[in-house]
Amino acid sequence: MIISKRTKITETILYIFPSIILIGFVFFFPLIMIIKYSFFGVESGKFIFTLDNYKGLFKSDMFIAGLKNNFLLLTAVPIIIILSIFFAALLYEKIAGWKFYRFIVFLPYVLPITVVGIVFVYIFQLEGIFNFILKKIGLGFLALDWFGNPKIAIWTIMIIIIWKELGFSTVLILARMMSIDQGLYDAAEIDGCNWFQRHINVTIPQSVTTLGFLVTINIITMLAWVFNYVYVTTHGGPNISSTVTEMAIYKYAFRFNNIAMASAASFILFLITIVFIIIQSRIRMREIE
């Protein structure tokens, strides 16, 4: 029996139709609802097109501070990537006990953020263990109020995020490295490359796809997945110095009972995340080509 091309396409579409409907419901339905609510007229409570929610957001210091801090946290992405490559390269050498070190590096990733947050609060308090150690080793001038100082609170949170997220990136890069043809490393060595040059010229070009994935994942994390860190450490303070966009969304939705503005903030965050992912994907595609 000869099946026409048209029938084949129709059949294919019919097969995937239920899944598309399900995905559409799970992903697009909430998004459409968020967009719809973000344009609610807050005074009338009816679906009247208005930009008031968006205008209100950009007048809110809390929301602006949240956006700024999310952008600031993006600087953690290259740090995580560079450190991950470094640790993966070290582990790749299979030094004595490397499996144990790999476990240690990965361990923070599996710890609940709540636990991590609580522990780090105690570590980084003004009278905490970290400052105690600094004072004991003669570096007392570096003992700061890590969470209590609005100028450094967000950086302290960034350190925790890097510590926590590093393991996943390291293990992924290490896995990729283990599948790279050993001959490439041998060739680089014969060509006179030192340890550093071998990884620059072999590991990185050979791991572009993995690195691209990690950059995307980490961008998403820094923009839309840092609420827990902030909530369990500083609650966004002192004042609004360490708040993030998610925190603003949370406060609008659950503290101020203003779903319309929470939706507007969510949609803005969604758009920003999408823009970053598109830019990153374009760059990666060019690199692959």
Added chain:
Amino acid sequence: MRKISLYAFVIISIMVMVASFSLTGCKTTTAAKEETTTTETLAGESTVAAEATSEESTSNEPVKLVWWNWGEEESPGWDAYCNETAQLYMKDHPNVTIEIVPQTAANLYEAFGAANAAKSGPDIQNGWDGIWSVMWVWDGGAEPVSDLLSQEVMDRIMMKQQFMTEGKMWAVPLYLISTDFWYNKKLFKQAGLDADNPPATWEEFLSACQKLKDAGITPISAGNLEGSTTIDYSTYFLDGYANKRTDFMKVYVDPSEDYASEKYLEGWTKFRELVDKGYFNNDVASTRYYQGWEKFLNGESAMACLMSGWTKKIIDALGEENVGLFPYFPISGTGSFSKKFPGGAQDLWITPWSKYKKEAADFISFLISPERSKAMYETAHVLPANTEFDPSVLETDIERYIYTNVKDNFKPLYSGFVPGYIADQGLTATAQEIFLPDKTAQDIVEKYKALIPEVETQTPSGYEGYKKWYDSYIEMGE
């Protein structure tokens, strides 16, 4: 071309389906709103409705009441009291099942916010004093309990005025709370201070703090990492000029009131003075709220502000003979509030989406019965907000002192009567800067002032509700 048409068909189908879902959601929301409105409109007649429901309940149909509360965090022993009470009630009402869902204090309100948005969740919800409970009235998360409780029960409830708006009571006060300022008599004596007569004026207070500091004792301990300490201290520093609650509520509804004026600045200036003189623990900004309390319990500081729920813990930790309590915070304000005891009540309310409002009201009536109120004190060591509670069962002089003061000489807690937006962005966030080294009281006041007009733009429904609440107190003569 045909291929494109087929893809277009699939995409359009998805869009149509998603749009249909969205519209269905919209209709459902509207329907839910209409239902809520109907309930609100009929609120005045709800007693009749409640009676009807009551008749239905006698048919022994299974009833499940879900109660969200804050567990042990607020008052140690609370879980045991709640469980015991639920068991006793279920024994008498075999068709009723009560499911208690303890939550952390930090999560309780957010979880309820989500429940309220979905109009699905607990039948009974625990809440904090004043605005923290009344705010749900404006967002359709509370039922007027005064329509559901009998007159006899209403008569034995204290602190009703904390939860009144638009002529109805929306939450049932369960137990009394106060934001108490404690001192350690042993450390006072150590610094050469009169342990039986704490400072009564601002000048005496500053002098005592200095003597303690000179003796190597941290005068006041607190933890403000989350911003909750400044919420507590607002009731000491920000209403000293007031004689009634509408005096301090006015600035949030009347644009002619200038927050930069002296009466508002004075409290912040005094607060800042304590910080500048180093009378707080130096790590206050990075210390957790309860950690600050623990410092006082451990004898690491001479004074601290702790809620009355911890009274037993304080006495157990320091020994009753070492525990002192200020009759009022000695800020020396000009209003009568400056000499009053800051108090209120923790409460619970019934949700509009509960299928069993009358049963919930019946269970609440049981909770606040004289017998259960006594058990409340004996198990959780909190002071029942019940006129029929016999204070002679109180074990310590300190508890009797708190009970008498909250009952007879109380002022409402400041943070319980400001708009929710101000409580969060003003008293919690902005006020955190009071502990920062490079800030002045003037800086805080300017930032705080800028927040006041935002209440309307950032939380429109909350602002409208708050104005009505303010008007209700004016009508009640406050």
